[in-house]
Amino acid sequence: MNVGRRIMRGNLPIIIITLAILSVTVWIWVIYPIAYAFFHSFHAYDITRPWFIGEFIGLRNYIDVITSYYFLKSLAITALFIVICVPLTVFLALGLALLLNQEIRGAGIMQVMAILPWTIPLVVSGTMYKWMFDGNWGVANYILTKLGVITGYQPWLTMPWPTLIIVCTAWIWSQYPLPMILFLARLKLMPSDIYEASIIDGASTFSRFRYITLIWLRPILLLNLIYQTIIALATFDLIYVISGGGPFDFTSTISFFTYREAFQFFDWGRALALSFILFIIGLAVVYLYMRALPAVRYR
């Protein structure tokens, strides 16, 4: 009792210092913006007097945003983008991690190579893809024509679905290394005795994967799914660089429209309302995943 109290007293300064560090590095810059967005989304915004807090208009901004021409469409596109990209990225990362975990010659070099896209800034990989799929001079057109898959050069980036697929490809290409590294780190820690026991018991390769490896990787799987979904929800760089939201807003996700409301339409009240909606969607995604995959400790 006495000892415990003494330890607590000794720890008090260190706890205060830690909380101070966290406040300065993270909390202020997160809590204040969210509160700011929440507060200002209920007020009118006047572009000629940006320092002036407009009158209280209740839910007008929210109603404006939700009934706008783009809201439902961009939500659907965001959902589509997430549904295409996230599972592909995470399972590609899982497959690659399993491949790279093999103890054969060349695995070391392959590990380095597979992480390579991660070192390239997204903006750079975006322009790389844009150039490869260029309508007039893209190498994709050149090769596909040579192979006889298409008859003439196609303007890929003016067609809705191909543009979406190109954005997704670039996204997957640049996003898979991080989940892959995390899977790999977890795989390296797998206790080998369970695995050996299952071989002796005569488990097939598939059931070994299904009942041992997958269970072992489940916490990381959950983490990767959440993380990638949020990253996909917030994707901006790639869309900005590759398609600029086009053609016909077909790749304008909800986060892209938040940017446009603020910095192209200059309606900050509506942009902040949209920000707050996005924040709520983000929270909902995390919550849904936690509910969908229960009994997983997510620390």
Add this chain to the structure above:
Amino acid sequence: MRNKRMIGIVYLFYILVALWVFIPIYWMVNTSLHPEELMLSKSPPLLPIKPTYENFRFIFATAEVMRERLEKGLATYFLPTIAASLPNAIRNSMIVALSVMFINLSLAPFAAWVFQRVKFKGGFAIYLSTVLTRLIPGVAIIIPLFAIMKGLNLLDTYVALIIVHTMITFPLSMWISYNFFEGIPADIEEAAFIDGYSRFETYRKIIFPVMKPAMVAVSAFSFMISYSEFLFAFLLTTSDASRTVPVIIAAMAANPVMPRTIMAAAGIIAMIPPLIVFIILRRYIIRGLVSGVVVR
């Protein structure tokens, strides 16, 4: 027999992955080494047999190249003169990314260690909610942050970028270190505590020497994220004083008529700093994560 076939399949996949990773990078290198006229033909050269370094020269000596073109009476209107800002942008990016890395290195492991070792009421909840801030979509807070930075007169400064990038990377760094400390037995620290070491001394003398793997992972992640971060850098910077590499690249890419060869050269130059960091740290990244990101 079966085993050999399996290894064959694994190698086949290795080759596929290598191709998939390499083709875009290779095409960028190839593009940057040719004059634009050649790349815009109906059969672009697939190999850099006769490489030219004109595109790289344009970036590092923009004014000179422009003058030469004017003297020869060639058109210049389509050339991305913003490329001249790239060397300076690399400097900006390095300053920001290294500062962010330094802040993360000096503070994140310490904070994580306190949460791991000093149990206090609500400690885990505070830790968890801090880590979860990483999951807030950036676009959702960029507009308020823009207004705040404008109010603090910090727009277009390194400080604003360092603050925001620290905010992004700190939770991840803390998470990595937290899991790392979880894997280290607490016995030695307790012994040190009984011997009369204060918490600070314990951290400095006992924990600090053994946490190299976690530090490598933290520095690699924070550097990479800060270096390639685009959205915040794009909106918080307005001039050469603080514009980072992704901002310049995006500005170049937004110009529809500019030569793709120069663009490719700029992309390659932009890739070099993180690549160097990666090559230096690569041996330790996975190892650091193995001992670090245990994620139980």
